Amino acid sequence: MTTHLYRASILHFPHKSAQPKDDYIYIKDGALVTRNGKIVVTGERKTIENQYHDVKTHDYSGQLIVPGFIDSHLHFPQTEMLASFGEQLLDWLENYTFPTEGKFSNPEYAAKIADIFLRQLYRHGTTSAMVYSSVHQCAAEALFSAAQKHKMLLIAGKVCMDRHCPSWLQDSPEKAQKESADLIERWHGKDRLYYAITPRFAPTSSPEQLHALGELAQQYPDVYIQTHLNENLNEIAWVNSLFPKHNGYLDVYDKFNMLRPKAVFGHCIHMQEHEWQRMAQSGASIAFCPTSNLFLGSGLFDLKTAEKHNIPVALATDVGAGTSFSMLRTLGEAYKVGQLRGEQLQPLHGLYLMTQGAALAQGLEDKIGNLNPGSDADFVVLDPNFDELTSLRFEQHNEVQDIIFALSMLADDRAISATYIAGEPVYQTHIK
Known part of the structure; x- marks a missing residue:
């Protein structure tokens, strides 16, 4: 069995939620473990590394893993x-x-x-x-x-x-x-x-x-x-x-x-x-x-x-x-549609609509849309500091909600460090 550990901040919505902006899991110093195309566990990096100290490790420290x-x-x-x-x-x-x-x-x-x-x-x-x-x-x-x-x-x-x-x-x-x-x-x-x-x-x-x-x-x-x-x-x-x-x-x-x-x-x-x-x-x-x-x-x-x-x-x-x-840019436009209607789409609510919410809409929440143990290992590594402007943007304001919102306005494909499908990289800016 092939087991991999990924170091990064972790963000996902573990289940159906009427209030996704308040109902999410965020681990600033986190780790995700996959085996044979499935997610095994997510959690605090120190705890996970103690349990999986002899597996292949990919270091995305300072970056953010979200569901694909x-x-x-x-x-x-x-x-x-x-x-x-x-x-x-x-x-x-x-x-x-x-x-x-x-x-x-x-x-x-x-x-x-x-x-x-x-x-x-x-x-x-x-x-x-x-x-x-x-x-x-x-x-x-x-x-x-x-x-x-x-x-x-x-x-x-x-x-x-x-x-x-x-x-x-x-x-x-x-x-x-x-x-x-x-x-x-x-x-x-x-x-x-x-x-x-x-x-x-x-x-x-x-x-x-x-x-x-x-x-x-x-x-x-x-x-x-x-x-x-x-x-x-x-x-x-x-x-x-x-x-x-x-x-x-x-x-x-x-x-x-x-x-x-x-x-x-x-x-x-x-x-x-x-x-x-x-x-x-x-x-x-x-x-x-x-x-x-x-x-x-x-x-x-x-x-x-x-x-x-x-x-x-x-x-x-x-x-x-x-x-x-870009689904991130699409999220930015969804926010603007809400503004024109006099409604406010919260950034984590928007992220939910393109991960767990979308999986629920298609009846696939047991397979994709989250980072739950047993789900397919489809995930994305986001680099919030992908250029000079975003690095400046996040010097003072770097709460996870703010990161997602700013990326929805500023991001392009340069914000994607890596894309994994069934535990295998299908896109990487550089090997980790």
């Missing part, structure tokens, strides 16, 4: 179109997204971008993600294969669209159901990989396709579902015109049997009260994508109301409408 970041909504085929200028949602899809995703019919190209995509996640401290592929089965295969090589916990799915998109990106109800089923049988539950049934959003799936995907969701009740909901006012009006017999956008998914636990809905900015209530009843969760919502001018997510209804919420980058792979 979980990105709950992003699009791997949009990696290359990050920061494309202008437009709101529907025009942005037509002018940028669809032409880019057309390239992913080529398996070699999909494999190339999958490797780049995962490297970007790792260098920004993201160890798990819930990912949209393109409409092409081969692209999803490439992504799963790339993640499997690093023992990554990945949830992903082939996008399904049979209307209101270019003909060369369309599948059909039958093809969407068959290819999704094939991918489920091949990848769901294999190693640390999980499948998500993925209608892009209601306008690009006919009622027949939504029915076929709903059948699949009933056939495989343990798979995930991911799609978009109530992101843009024009989008909502379009949905209402396409589905006039339904009681709003959420009701479309509900009537096609895709509203349930393990269903994650991106955005949810313009929700009606009955939709908040129904989502709370269903056990589904929300991916809050602040950089994307601001970039596309979609609106300001109402985190307070979501939490009032006890709906699980997870932070997400939504690359490529989102403007950065």
